[in-house]
Amino acid sequence: MQDNQNPDVPPRHGVQRIFFGHDGLRAVWSILLFLVLAFALGRAIFAVLGGYLHQQQLVIKSTGELPVTFTLLMDSVLFAVAALVAFLISRIEKRNFGQYGIDALRPHRIRQFAVGAVFGVATMCLLMLALKVAGVMTFNGLLLHGTDIVKWGALWALAFFAVALAEEYLMRGFLQFQLARGVAAIAARMGHREALCKRIGFWVAAGFFSLLFGLLHGNNPGESPIGLVSAGLVGLVFAYSLWRTGSLWWAIGYHAAWDWTQSFVWGVADSGGVSQHRLLLTHSQGPLLLSGGLTGPEGSVLVLAVILLVTAIVALTLKAEPGSPAAESNVSSL
Structure with missing residues (x-):
């Protein structure tokens, strides 16, 4: 996530200095441009889809369950929208689009995505096992049989892949990069060395968007204080994987697999939402602090x-890669 700094570029003067710094368009204008364009484009698209979305919302209200097509389409x-707007701004900024967190799926990134997905499945199953042993989770049998398991399992896998792409890119992609760049620039004006500026910029941005990620979950039905805290904390863990690798692919794999295993396989609530066409019929019981209640395992x-x-897993399995924020900040493997 290295900036395109060019020492040969002459200093900006007058109005130019308001909009451009030594590394191009200032971060605040990049963020504002992204928000304005994304809002306008998103509003136009959702206006076209208004009739369909209204029908799906009626289904959700009547059944209390999330349809897979609605989830897949929305996310x-x-x-x-986010990726297109970020790409357009990358042309203005003359940056590689991959610097914003989602780079090409080369073999190395495919492995990271796959490993993240394996850990997502494994840790969700571990949590469900712990809840079962604690006596606060009961399994009441299968809801799907035969080819329906494959059909709905595949559709929900696509849907949760879209969820992971959307949430990770909006919270830890383009906006994370730009805010980190802006905070680092402020730290540089305060006289801090470059490596420390980048470190400060990254973690201030990561903390802000992790807090926002947790707070946004408050809009979900059945969400609880622990659910909000856990969403914010896991956002920091995903930011930690970005810190080590310079890429969101591990986090996307983990996020998608965690949600899929939780919502489709085990059939439990995810932040208060229950998925249609889930594999198992499961319900919680006992103290809400332990069972999670309507919020679900989270x-x-x-x-x-x-x-x-999961924090330990990231620390032990993801090394600081060349070009990553960790490497650029001259941080040790810790």
């Missing part, structure tokens, strides 16, 4: 132990 549009106090485990 695909959100990601497509509302259980046990999820905090899982988040600590």
Whole structure:
């Protein structure tokens, strides 16, 4: 995520200095441009889809369950809008689009995505096992059989891949990069050395968007205080994987697999939302602090132990890669 700094570029003067710095368009204008363009484009697309979205919302209200097509469409549009606007701004800034967190799926990144997905499945299953042993989770049998398992499993896998793409890119992609760049520039004016400026910029931005990620979950039905805290903390863990690799692919794999295993396989609530056409019929019981109640496993106090485990997994399995924020900041493998 290295900036395109060019020492041969002459200093900006007058009005130019308001909009451009030594590394191109100033971060604040990049962020504002992104927000304005994304809002306008998203509003136009959702206006076209208004009739369909209204029908789907009626289905959600009547059944209390999320349709897979609604989830897939909404998050695909959100990601497509964000990625398109970020690409257009990358042309203005003359930056590589991959600097914003989602680079080409080369073999190395495919492995990271796959490993993240494996850990997402494994840690969700570990959490469900812990809830079962604690006596606060009951499994009531299969809801799907035969080819329906493959059909709906595949559709939900696509839907949660779209969810992971949209949420990770909006929270830890383009905007994270730009805010980190802006904060680093402020730190540089205060006289801090470059490596420390980049470190400060990254983690201030990561902290802000992780807090925002947690707060936004408050709009979900059935969300709880522990659910909000766990969402914010896992946002920091995903930012940690970006710090080590310079890419969001590990986080996207983990995020998609965690949601898929939780919502489709185990059939439990995810931040209060229950998916249609899930594999298992499952319900919680007992103390809300332990079971998670309507929030689902993410509302259980046990999820905090899982988040600590995932932090250790990132620290032990993802090394600081060349070009990553960790490497640019001259940070040790810790």
